[in-house]
Amino acid sequence: MQELTNNALMLKVKSGDLDKLGLLYERHKKRLFGFFYNMNSNASLSEDLVQNVFVRMLKYKHTFTGEGSFSAWMFRTARNVNYDYYRKNKIAFNKSEISTVEYKLEDGDSIEKGMNKKDEISVLNRAMQLLPPEKREVLVLSKLKEMKFSEIGVILGCSEGAAKVKAHRALKDLRTIFLQLETR
Structure with missing residues (x-):
C-alpha cells in the first residue's frame, strides 16, 4: 500500500475519516514538540501545546484546502496555539x-x-x-x-x-x- 501524503491524510480527515488524524499526529508530534520546546523551554507545556494543535486542527479541518503545504498550515496552527496560550495566561514570551x-x-x-x-x-x-x-x-x-x-x-x-x-x-x-x- 502506498503511503498517503500529509495533504491527502488531512483531506480525508476533512471529509470525516477522523482516524487519519492519528497518523498525522504520529508523523508530526516530534516536530511540533521541538518547535514548542524551542519557544518555551518547558517540556510539559510543549506536550500540552502539541495536543492543542491537533484538537484545533480537528476543530478547523474545514479550513484546510489541500492546495498549499500541510506543514505550513500545521505550523501556522501551532503558532496560533502558542500565541493564544501566552495571551490567555498573560505570560511574556521572552520570560521563559x-x-x-x-x-x-x-x-x-x-x-x-x-x-x-x-x-x-x-x-x-x-x-x-x-x-x-x-x-x-x-x-x-x-x-x-x-x-x-x-x-x-x-x-x-x-x-x-x-x-x-x-x-x-x-x-x-x-x-x-x-x-x-x-x-x-
Whole structure:
C-alpha cells in the first residue's frame, strides 16, 4: 500500500475519516514538540501545546484546502496555539526559564574543547531566550525545523522574501546578543 501524503491524510480527515488524524499526529508530534520546546523551554507545556494543535486542527479541518503545504498550515496552527496560550495566561514570551542544553561530543575532543563547546551552547541558548519571540520563532522555523522560506512566509502571513529578511535580521540580532553575552 502506498503511503498517503500529509495533504491527502488531512483531506480525508476533512471529509470525516477522523482516524487519519492519528497518523498525522504520529508523523508530526516530534516536530511540533521541538518547535514548542524551542519557544518555551518547558517540556510539559510543549506536550500540552502539541495536543492543542491537533484538537484545533480537528476543530478547523474545514479550513484546510489541500492546495498549499500541510506543514505550513500545521505550523501556522501551532503558532496560533502558542500565541493564544501566552495571551490567555498573560505570560511574556521572552520570560521563559533557560534550560540546560544537553549535547554529545562528536569525537574524542579534549575536555577543554568540550567545556568550551558546552559554554558556547549555553550562551547561544541564553541569547535565543533573549530574542523577541517573533525573531526566535523565525529562527526556530528556518534553522532548527529547516523549513523553506516559502512555507515560513505562509506561516507568518508574509511573502517568501519578507520571511528571508526576517530570518536575516533575527540572525543578526542573535549574533549581537551572543557576542555581548560571550564578552561578559
